[in-house]
Amino acid sequence: MDDILTIADMKARAKRRVPKMFFDYADSGAYTEGTYQANEDDFQKVKLRQRVLVDMANRSLASEMLGEKVSMPVALAPTGMTGMQHANGEMLAAQAAEEFGIPFTLSTMSICSIEDVASVTTKPFWFQLYVMQDRDFVLNLIDRAKAAGCSALVLTLDLQIQGQRHKDIRNGLSAPPKFTPKHVWQMATRPLWCAQMLGTKRRTFGNIVGHAKSVTDLTSLSVWTSEQFDPHLSWKDVAWIKERWGGKLILKGILDEEDARMAVSTGADAIIVSNHGGRQLDGAPSTISMLPRIVDAVGGHIEVHLDGGIRSGQDVLKALCYGAKGTYIGRPFLYGLGAGGKRGVTRALEIIRKELDTTLALCGERDVRNLSRRNLHQGL
Ligand SMILES: Cc1cc2nc3c(=O)[nH]c(=O)nc-3n(C[C@H](O)[C@H](O)[C@H](O)COP(=O)(O)O)c2cc1C
Helix, strand or coil, X not given: CCCCCCHHHHXXXXXXXXXXXXXXXXXXXXXXXXXXXXXXXXXXXXXXXXXXXXXXXXXXXXXXXXXXXXCCCEEECCCCCHHHCCCCHHHHHHHHHHHXXXXXXXXXXXXXXXXXXXXXXXXXXXXXXXXXXXXXXXXXXXXXXXHCCCCEEEXXXXXXXXXXXXXXXXXXXXXXXXXXXXXXXXXXCCHHHHHHHHCCCCCCXXXXXXXXXXXXXXXXXXXXXXXXXXXXXXXXXXXXXXXXXXXXXXXXXXXXXXHHHHHHHCCCCEEEECCHHHCCCCCCCCHHHHHHHHHHHHCCCCEEEEECCCCCHHHHHHHHHCCCCEXXXXXXXXXXXXXXXXXXXXXXXXXXXXXHHHHHHHCCCCEHHHCCHHHEXXXX
């Protein structure tokens, strides 16, 4: 792992280790993938202000997200089917995050269940909720997250219907994997992945199977998931979810100033400026391009986080300069997992930490909490 110096290196290794259908599942966006690409590209357009001859000893990356201490303001984003990048993926990533001192967010659509992750961690993790039409299932899921001691609920707002990713359709993606000759070939060429996967019983959606009433077998599972996202979800629903949960609430998927102001009025604790990693509305702007406007729109009345396109510690720093209190990485940690399991996730975090620290110093700062727009270069 020490020869892996960048998240791009990690991605290349993951591509060699993970069967194509699951690697593509991570490395894809909706339709033309324009928004997915813009998330990454627009970070490159933000220029940093270089400062010299300022004391840059004793630097600190420590901060807080939602009042929780973090060793750096980077959390692991909720990602579905993480346990298909590597056997027991969610459990391994949660352990890596805990050891690193950053939050881990478990997706509703995870392979390992809430209880699985709780069984291998000692500190609270965060849980991401999709509101399904089966409200009994949703209420039960909230209660399970509470019982597991989760310290924040991340309510995803930008997936009332699913965006289309062409690669997934072409690959015939499913969990557990199908056994057509094409799929068997994809797996057979990744023997280590197969061996690890054969060693776990966790190969389908752990939060759903055995918990949703109508889901008894694989066919009913895929029908259930395709029909269950709720197109009627509205701002009113945030209130009952907030009440049932009773703890810290983060609203994920805000990309518009007006929606950001609506989010403030719900009394939620934080928003995540997010376009679902470019997997939902293709043609939407990048998250970093919207961040300053959204920060200005909420005027300090709610904590603002950002995800989408972060591929380095430099990108984290740029988001902090624009006023994000915290950031999340999705694909970078998935690539780490695919490339090397728990060690790969830790390595991805180490890379980001080192880049963040060096960049902080070269910008003439010592504390990530002091970053602001004055650290960015204005104009060309
Ligand atoms: C493979 C994959 C699966 C995802 N699944 C979920 C999910 O289940 N719930 C959710 O709220 N967001 C999901 N997301 C979106 C991420 O939480 C996050 O917004 C996005 O990955 C950030 O962009 P990045 O991958 O460029 O860091 C997923 C993203 C990816 C790449």
